[in-house]
Amino acid sequence: MTYRAPVDDIRYILAHVAGFDEVTATERFADVTPDVTTQILTEAGKLCEEVLAPLQRAGDLAPARLENGVVRTSPGFDAGYRAIADGGWTAITAPPEFGGMGLPQTLGMAVNEMMSGACLSLQLCPLLTLGQIEALSHHASDEIKALYLPRLVSGAWSGTMNLTEPQAGSDVGALRSVARPKGDGTYAITGQKIYISWGDADFMPNIVHLVLARLPDAPPGTRGISLFLVPRNLPDANGDPGARNGVRVISLEHKMGLHGSPTAVMEYDGATGWLVGEENRGMAAMFTMMNNARLGVAMQGIGVAEAALSHALSHAAARRQGQTPVQGGSGAILDHADIRRMLACMRAEVFAARAIALSCAVSIDMQTATGAAEWAARAAFLTPIAKAHGTDTGVLVASMAMQVHGGMGYVEETGAAQYLRDVRVTPIYEGTNGIQAMDLVGRKLMDGGEAAWRLLEEIEQGAEMARAVLPDLAGEVWAAAESLRETTEWMLTREMTDRFAGAVPYLRAWARVLGGHMHLAAAYAEGGCGRRSALARVFVERLLPEHAAALAEARAGAEGLYALADDDFAA
Incomplete structure (x- = not known):
């Protein structure tokens, strides 16, 4: 299997889209210089490519098993875990007083994403440990912290x-x-x-x-x-x-x-x-762990999406089938328009989901560093969107990656199907994506929409700034934000059953509009000309329009659903 850690993409998002410079400008995280960030991401990328990725198929073909009361793990997983622990990757965001590095959650989440793309089955182990460290740090007694945290932080x-x-x-x-x-x-x-x-x-x-x-x-x-x-x-x-x-x-x-x-x-x-x-x-104590885990699961979906895309791209560049419209091209299926459409949309989806999730992580770090209520509200609002959309993106992209492979994608030997089988649970665990959507229209709108209005204002200001460079794309993003504003106002006037009936499409619309915003920011930082701008055009022209259909469904209400009697669902 081919896996290439997306270090450059993550660095670009942190520098130009997610606002990581605000985190490193705080006193709490002032030591996290651009050089430190680059070093951490580069070293984590090497670990993922060289140590963890080779374990991906081993875990699938030789599953963990229960033998005489002992769980026997897949070949190589013990050495893989030890490489994670010895490298200090279980300590990256942990408190320094217990042996941790105390680095921002944003960097921890970026590392989690790469580990997930390399070998999701193994990455689950340190992810849960990191969540437990968070919960114990906030809620455990001093005696429990002193005994357990150093051993969890070290990965022992x-x-x-x-x-x-x-x-x-x-x-x-x-x-x-x-x-x-x-x-x-x-x-x-x-x-x-x-x-x-x-x-x-x-x-x-x-x-x-x-x-x-x-x-x-x-x-x-x-x-x-x-x-x-x-x-x-x-x-x-x-x-x-x-x-x-x-x-x-x-x-x-x-x-x-x-x-x-x-x-x-x-x-x-x-x-x-x-x-x-x-x-x-x-x-309350468990939710400290679960909120951390929900963003971590978002990164799992994004990581698998990146890995599946990398696998599909390698296949598309090598496979030759039929005549292509590219004069002087290699003849690979990569040159066919529909294959190109799938790969372009997959890349645009992954970028948007990654940027949304890292922006959420930045909000968490800013809350930690400043204690500001606005950052706490922003993080809370973005968490269900990041979790649901990140994992939905993992399933969608893994499925499209199989499609790029054609019939061989359905054959297990290619490894394409494993990505879809592995990632399919992520929209289910740590709170199903339906529950995330209900949380968005329920708890997260209990402030009268204040957090939503601030985020929409941020999107529209970004669009106004980008008009001078990319007027057509900026106009589409601004108009989409206004449509989302109108539906948010509708949600605030409705009973909870009506909100819940439209919660999933409403969350999907938020993900589309935020994705357009993130792509536009990336294109603007590039000056409106280059590969980031070309990718932004793919997203805005091909994927952003889906927000309109999602908002129409979100406003449909619950009456039509409950007009069906229980027996009406049967054939």
Whole structure:
């Protein structure tokens, strides 16, 4: 398989589109110079190309398996993980007081994207650890931080997130796992959790689980959920892995893709755990981890999209089929108009999704560095858009990449199908994309649209600035922003059921308009002439117009959906 880390594209977006210079201008991140940024991205790119990418097929062809209670991982994954940990990549955004580098989330997310494109199955392991580090840093006691954070930050141990139960999927409040106080400051955790990525691994000395459970007297629903830290092995007096705790993997899921990532069914049988944060406030603590993970999953979708595109481009440049309209060309299918259309749209999609996600990461860093409420609101508003659109882009581009391969794309030996199988879960986990859209029209509009208005003003100001260089493209982006403004006003006047009925197309329209804005900024920075400008024209002329259809659907309301009786859905 071919994988080329998109270091140059990421650097361009950080420098000219996402506003990373604002982050590095703060006192908090003043040491992150352009040279430091380049060095980090370059070294991460080498790791991904030379160490992780060769593991992509190994994980698919030799899946993780459960053998006598031990999860046996795919060939080479132990060395691949060790290269990640030894290189300090699990420490990149972690607090310096626990051995981390304290670098901006923006750089961490860029590295996550490249790792995802190289080998998504393995990247899931450090991604979850990074999320757990974030949660413990904000909510754990000093004693827990002192014992666990240095080991998680160094990559010596890994972390997981345990939310879902067989009867409680998106409805987390329905969970039944119980935590009973033992009288010594610890709790006995009993219950079963499903869909636990990297719930165990044969190369990991210890794995730290964050588990949602209820205290015996807890109120019902999400108001009665607490968060507990449950290690696989109980640390001894020296902090080394000691006796086995009452937690085990009882089975691994047989999945469509991500075969190298063990997805475990976990059983907790009186396992010893420690409370993280306050009693009955577990969802607040867990959301610290989940919000980090949602942007991380956006980067997974974008990373796989980049890898699938790279694979398709290599095939299109080498495959010769029929006569092409390019005089003196190579005769490769790359010269056919429809192949060129697919590749151009794929490249435009990846650029837009990447720019939106990195812009979200910049907002998170600015919130961290300044504490400003405006940055917090911007980050909150962009997170569901970045997660949903980044993962939808992964599925769309992976599917188009298969199409570029023709019949051979459907044949497993080419490796094209693996990208689609692997990435298909990303619109589902860490909050389905439907839930992201409902969050956008629900919680994120509870401010009366204030965050939306600020973002739309930013888009329109960018379009006005670009009119002198690219008047036609700037005009289209400005007009699209106005249409989005009108639909946002409509949303604010409607009942929640009407909003939810149009939530997904409304989010899609935001992604299209933001994508046009990001492409226009990239073209403007280039002076309106060059490959960035040509790509911007592809997006604005071919993809941005989809916002109009999405907004029409968004305003359709719920009445037509509920006019169908339950029996009407049957043939």
